[in-house]
Amino acid sequence: MNILQIIHSFPPESMTGSEVYTYNLAKGLAKNNKVSVFYRVNDPQRPEYEIIKGRYDGLNVYKINNTLKGYRSIEKIYKNQKIEEIFSQVLDEVRPDLVHIQHLLFLSTGIVEEIKKRGIPIVFTLHDYWLVCPRGQLLKYNLKPCKEPLKANCLYCLGRALSFKNLAKRLLGFRFGRRIFKRRHFALQDIEPNVDLFIAPSEFLRRKFIEFGLPPEKIVHLDNGMDLSLFDDIKKTESDQIRFGFIGTLIPSKGAHVLLEAFRKMNGKATLKIYGHSPVNNGLFDYARKLKRMAKANNISFMGTFDNKEVARVFKDIDVLVFPSLWEENSPMILREAALSRTPVIASRIGGAEELVQDYQNGVLFEPGNKTALYEKMNFLIEHPQERQAMGCAAPVRVKHIKENCSQLKEIYERLMDAKN
Secondary structure, eight states: OEEEEEESOOTTTOOSHHHHHHHHHHHHHTTTSEEEEEEEEOOTTSOTTOEEEEEETTEEEEEEEOOOTTOOSHHHHHOOHHHHHHHHHHHHHHOOSEEEESOOTTSOTHHHHHHHHTTOOEEEEOOSSTTTOTTSSOBOTTSOBOSOGGGSOHHHHHHHHSOHHHHHHHHHHSOOSHHHHHHHHHHHHHHGGGOSEEEESSHHHHHHHHHTTOOGGGEEEOOOOBOGGGGSSOOOOOOSSEEEEEESOOSGGGOHHHHHHHHGGGTTSEEEEEEOOOOTTOOSSSHHHHHHHHTOSTTEEEEEOOOGGGHHHHHHTOSEEEEOOOSOOSSOHHHHHHHHTTOOEEEESOGGGGGTOOBTTTEEEEOTTOHHHHHHHHHHHHHOHHHHHHHHHHOOSOOOBHHHHHHHHHHHHHHHHHHHO
């Protein structure tokens, strides 16, 4: 079978959740199939929309360079005719039997139509809310949940999330009009008829997209698989103090500032390691610098980022993972990694996290954004080491191997291909 995977970014350029999952999936499928990956890169030194062909870890890759030059409307974020034209050439070169879309951020929803024109089956895995929210997280600029994304003033929300410098620059260049504000209504509806099957990695996300208008028969729940071999040797290192850890991108929606506010009350009872990076040119109010200003203490360390293949090594030095996310995440990979490493979790009671963390079984839950509640949960695990140890050993969440995930998807692929014939 000839399979094309499409994603907004990919290793080695990016190694966050959906990119790592797509890499593992592509590698797994490539053992018995031909697999290519099409994704976007951001390289100001290269010509805009240049296609870079190559190989990465045995996979055929096609990178399109898009630095967002000339973007002057929300609609351009979703519909880019130039990218569609170039992608159609790649599509005709690859000639896949099936296309699996993981994300279209900074690409174009028109890619779906190009695939459909050729009668190729399309599977679309939903990793977030980008099809109904340009920020992808259903989170307003004030970090409060957006309850009506199809009716929201997206331009205002985007603008408030940018720094003053970027805000003035972007708003002066943006085209105003009714189509900008209605764009969110069109994105999901435009692609839905042309996608054969949507996949939601959590039951929570499936329910959300049915609320947004996806027909229930066109979206199925299927857990993401992982490379379990990374955790074959996971014995924890020893420490005199309990070690809390945060692993994630350093952006406000991930809630690292809530963790720091709670941790500052610990008065030296524990240590905190923060792993992650701040996206380049993310337009935010110097969020990473704000975190470091908040963390003026010897027991708080910023560890930077790491290759996901080293994730087990990172978890060896963490006794409790803190997951203080403020948005309704889908099926966070980091919570599955915590389960595999037998690490108890303190997690926000929000989104798909509740499917992976059972309160007082493999971790504890708290109300998102509540720094006092988070402090109390952290203090509880410090003062109750037996309960903490039991939570680490419980691991009630079953984590699927990527091999099993590949087999399940191959059955779906074959069924869709047979339906086309």
